[in-house]
Amino acid sequence: MASTTKSVRPTEQLGRLQSKNKKRGIGGRIKRYANFYVMFIPVLVILFLFYYLPMYGIKYAFTEFTPFGEATWIGLDNFTKLFEAQRFWNAFNNTLFLSIINLVLSMVFSVGIALLMNEIGRLFIKKVVQTVIYLPHFLSWVVVAGIFTIILSQETGVVNLILEKMGFDRIDFLTNEGWWRSIFFFINRWKETGWGTIIFIAALSGISPDLYEAAEIDGAGRLKQTWYITIPSLMNTILVVFILNLAKIMNIFESVFVLYNASVYNVADVIQTYTYRVGMQGTFNYGYSTAVGLFKSVVALVLVGFSNIMSSKVTGKGIV
Amino acid sequence: MKKKFSFSKGYRGRTIFSIFNFIFLAIIMIAMLIPIWKVCVDSVSREVSSTDISLWPQVFTLEAYKIIFTKKALFNPFWVSIYTTAIGTFLGLLISTIGAYILIQRDMPGVKIFSWLFMFTMIFNGGLVPTFLVIVGLGLYDTVWAVIFTLGMNVYNLVLMRSFFEQLPVSLFEAAEIDGCSPFGIFIKIVLPLSKPALASIGLFFAVAYWSEYFHYVLYVTDPDKLNFQVKLRELVLTDEPIPEAKDAGLMSETMKNAAIIVNILPFAIIYPFCQKYFVTGVTLGAVKE
Numbered sequence: 001m002a003s004t005t006k007s008v009r010p011t012e013q014l015g016r017l018q019s020k021n022k023k024r025g026i027g028g029r030i031k032r033y034a035n036f037y038v039m040f041i042p043v044l045v046i047l048f049l050f051y052y053l054p055m056y057g058i059k060y061a062f063t064e065f066t067p068f069g070e071a072t073w074i075g076l077d078n079f080t081k082l083f084e085a086q087r088f089w090n091a092f093n094n095t096l097f098l099s100i101i102n103l104v105l106s107m108v109f110s111v112g113i114a115l116l117m118n119e120i121g122r123l124f125i126k127k128v129v130q131t132v133i134y135l136p137h138f139l140s141w142v143v144v145a146g147i148f149t150i151i152l153s154q155e156t157g158v159v160n161l162i163l164e165k166m167g168f169d170r171i172d173f174l175t176n177e178g179w180w181r182s183i184f185f186f187i188n189r190w191k192e193t194g195w196g197t198i199i200f201i202a203a204l205s206g207i208s209p210d211l212y213e214a215a216e217i218d219g220a221g222r223l224k225q226t227w228y229i230t231i232p233s234l235m236n237t238i239l240v241v242f243i244l245n246l247a248k249i250m251n252i253f254e255s256v257f258v259l260y261n262a263s264v265y266n267v268a269d270v271i272q273t274y275t276y277r278v279g280m281q282g283t284f285n286y287g288y289s290t291a292v293g294l295f296k297s298v299v300a301l302v303l304v305g306f307s308n309i310m311s312s313k314v315t316g317k318g319i320v
Numbered sequence: 321m322k323k324k325f326s327f328s329k330g331y332r333g334r335t336i337f338s339i340f341n342f343i344f345l346a347i348i349m350i351a352m353l354i355p356i357w358k359v360c361v362d363s364v365s366r367e368v369s370s371t372d373i374s375l376w377p378q379v380f381t382l383e384a385y386k387i388i389f390t391k392k393a394l395f396n397p398f399w400v401s402i403y404t405t406a407i408g409t410f411l412g413l414l415i416s417t418i419g420a421y422i423l424i425q426r427d428m429p430g431v432k433i434f435s436w437l438f439m440f441t442m443i444f445n446g447g448l449v450p451t452f453l454v455i456v457g458l459g460l461y462d463t464v465w466a467v468i469f470t471l472g473m474n475v476y477n478l479v480l481m482r483s484f485f486e487q488l489p490v491s492l493f494e495a496a497e498i499d500g501c502s503p504f505g506i507f508i509k510i511v512l513p514l515s516k517p518a519l520a521s522i523g524l525f526f527a528v529a530y531w532s533e534y535f536h537y538v539l540y541v542t543d544p545d546k547l548n549f550q551v552k553l554r555e556l557v558l559t560d561e562p563i564p565e566a567k568d569a570g571l572m573s574e575t576m577k578n579a580a581i582i583v584n585i586l587p588f589a590i591i592y593p594f595c596q597k598y599f600v601t602g603v604t605l606g607a608v609k610e
Contacts, residue, residue, distance in 0.1 A: 026429055033428040035503045040422045040434070043415050046473050049458065050451070051441040057450025113348065116341050125342070131596055132349045135356075138588055138599075140532030142550040146557040146581050147355050150362075156574055158358060161373055190352065198603045222334065254535055258554070272448075279449045280539065286449050293447030304443045 061294045065287035078291035088292065090266060091274035098181070098256070098270060099249035102188050107242060109189055110196030115230065117197065118204045130201075133194025144191050145258035149174065152183065175263040184259060184268070203237040204230065239314050247307035250300040271296045356585070363578035366571065384579030387565050394565060396545060397552035398583065404464050404548060405530040411472040412526035413519060420481035421507050438475050448539075455540055466540035471529055477522050480602060484518035485511065521602035524595055531588065553580050 030037075061078060065071035082088050113133070120126045136144070151157050154172040164170055173179045207230065215225050253272035260268035271292065279289025308318045327335055357375065366379040388394045422428070423435050445451070451470075460466040488511065496506050512519070534550040541547055556563060556577050566576035 029427060029429050033425065033503070036422055036425060036428055037430075039418055039504060039507075043419045043422070043473075044434070044437075046415060046469065047437065047441070049454070050470055050473055051445060052437075053454045054446025054450040055444075057446050057453055060450065060453075113345075116345060119338070119341055120345070121338070129345050129349060131593065133352055134596065134599070135592065136352055138528055138592065139585060140534065140550055142532070142534045142554050142557075143581055143584050146553055146577070146584075147359050149557050150574070150577060150581075151355055151358065158373055165373075190355070194352065195603075198600055202604045222337070257535065275448050280452070286453070290447060290449045293449060297444055297447060301444055 058290065058294055060287050061291040063287045065290075066284050067286065068284075071287065074287070078288050079295070081288065082291055082295065087265075087269070087274065091269045091271050094268065095250060095252060095270040095272075098184065098268075099252045102185060102252075103242070103245050103249065105185055105189060106192060106196050106245075107238065109193045111200055111234065111238060113193060114197040114200035114204060115226065117201060118230075130194075133197070135194070136191045137195035139191065141254045141258045144187060148183070148187055148259075174259065175261055177264055177267050180260070180264045180267050184255070187259065188255060199241060200234060200237060203234055207233045236315065240311065243307045243310045243314065246310075247300075247304045249303065250296050359578045359581050362574060363582045365575060381571075381575075383569050383571055384566070384575045385583065387569055387571070387576070388579060388583050391565050393544075394552065394580070397547055397549040400464065400546060401531060401549040402587075404468060404533075405527055408468045408472055408530035409523055409526040411468060412474060412477065412530075413523050415472055416474065416478045416481045416522060417512065417515070417519070418507075419478045420485050421511055423478075423482050424485045438478060442475050452539065460540070462541055462543055462546070464541065464546050467533060467536040468530075470536055471526075471533060474526070474529070477525055481515075481518060481522055484515060488514055517598065517601055520595070521598040524598055525602055528588065549580075549584055553584050556580050 060071060062073060062075055063071040064074045064077075117126060117129060120129065139147075152159050152173040154160055154170050159173070160170045171179060173183050211229050211233075212225055215229055220228065250271060252270050256268055256270050256273055257276070260273065275289050275292045275296065278285050278292065312318050361375060361377050363384060364380055364382060365374070365377040366381045366383070388398070419438065423431060423438070425431055446454075455461055455466045455470075460469070492510055492514075493506055496510055501509065532550065533548065534554065537547055537551045541551075557580075559573075561573075563573045563576045566573050
């Protein structure tokens with residue numbers, strides 16, 4: 001602030017300071033930053049306690065361990081048990097299916113709506129639309145599940161009321177294996193579509209108006225402009241968002257946790273909910289649950305690595 | 321780009337498109353708002369009709385809200401939500417700003433390692449049970465601190481903050497240093513005041529995260545006096561039995577459930593219109609990094 005108004009002198013000093021820093025050895029630099037290290041200690045302690053200390057607990061994946069007894073080493077037994085468990089594969093397949101379909105739907109809807117919003121001429125209307133469609137993103141999953149549990153309720157829900165008036169049978173949507181996934185995708189779109197458009201709207205506003213002008217001079221209509229300019233310009237953003245989300249497909253949890261129930265485990269149970277149920281409920285099988293969690297972490301790590309390579313290919317930059 | 325709204329020859333197609341586009345987006349907006357509106361209406365209706373579709377309360381009452389704010393069993397979770405959100409947001413911002421400030425010190429020995437230590441937690445973690453056992457081991461089980469600490473260290477927000485700090489001109493720090501300002505002084509007197517938009521944006525992200533938290537309470541807290549409003553709401557929504565507080569006041573459980581949802585949304589709904597731009601800043605800030 002002040003330095004910009006002063007004359008040349010601070011800059012000269014700056015140059016001297018920088019060269020002085022360069023000349024300092026590692027010891028001198030540590031001394032210079034001593035205060036920073038002190039400031040950083042609490043952050044580092046929290047990071048260590050809550051992130052690195054649990055990593056030591058991964059050893060429980062190789063033990064028989066419940067809260068009612070000591071951990072005993074059983075080698076890879078948990079993993080053989082895991083790969084034979086039908087419930088585990090069910091959860092694994094559901095994780096992939098629910099995440100990937102959800103990701104594809106989110107891309108299609110968010111890009112589509114971003115394109116339509118971009119065509120709104122009046123700034124005020126655009127702002128109103130944005131304000132409204134971002135809103136559901138900020139409702140907690142518990143609230144969203146609450147709203148839809150009430151609306152879809154078999155006895156009192158408004159959707160079933162409408163169905164009945166139209167002469168259909170009442171359906172208990174959230175406990176029905178045939179309906180659960182569709183409802184799940186719908187609720188996810190309801191909550192996150194608007195928020196997903198932000199990044200595409202930002203990318204759209206970054207497209208140079210010169211391109212459109214040139215296209216117009218060449219006689220391209222609006223549709224052609226969208227097809228030959230807008231979509232190709234967005235392609236990079238679409239790919240990056242897709243890749244970033246691909247890295248996270250194993251993380252699906254809370255949305256399922258608040259919407260599923262025992263009658264739809266076959267179509268709804270995912271790895272994280274399975275990990276929770278085997279470790280924190282029923283038999284409290286800490287060892288087995290840790291093994292499932294470790295398997296999930298390793299798959300997630302592979303996915304991140306894969307995404308990183310893809311990202312480097314597409315953008316020239318990795319994601320981590 | 322033509323903005324003229326007219327049905328004359330050259331503009332006709334464009335205008336028709338605009339109209340359909342607007343109608344389509346209006347339908348989307350209505351689809352977003354109607355579920356919330358329905359809940360809102362039913363929360364102030366004495367009778368939630370099970371035979372008619374009403375988008376307006378038949379018999380208006382604020383009884384359910386009065387119960388939530390007067391009965392301890394319902395108000396206490398609300399209060400827990402408020403104080404954990406306040407403490408958590410403060411702690412989260414403290415950790416993110418200090419962490420981010422250290423990570424932008426390019427000359428500092430060890431910065432690369434620190435940065436790597438943060439990044440690694442984004443791609444790998446101990447998992448549910450090991451983290452749970454650490455929390456128990458630290459004596460944090462059944463305290464709100466278990467939730468406050470686990471959410472406070474958010475590497476994603478820290479990286480966002482770092483992206484913001486990186487945009488500040490380095491010459492400012494160096495000039496301040498020449499003037500004899502300590503690192504902590506630079507942090508307090510220069511970095512923080514210049515980062516108000518980022519603080520607002522990331523602070524709001526933290527606030528929303530703490531307010532919305534549900535799973536970590538289920539996992540770490542059993543004492544009903546320390547459970548937040550999300551847990552209470554979940555319990556209310558899922559119960560098939562008549563809610564005692566509602567029954568005493570002659571209300572339907574449905575009214576009570578709807579009112580609890582609205583109370584849960586309310587604090588955020590009040591600030592949202594004023595803060596929307598900060599949320600967007602946060603997201604686009606993250607996009608720059610990508």
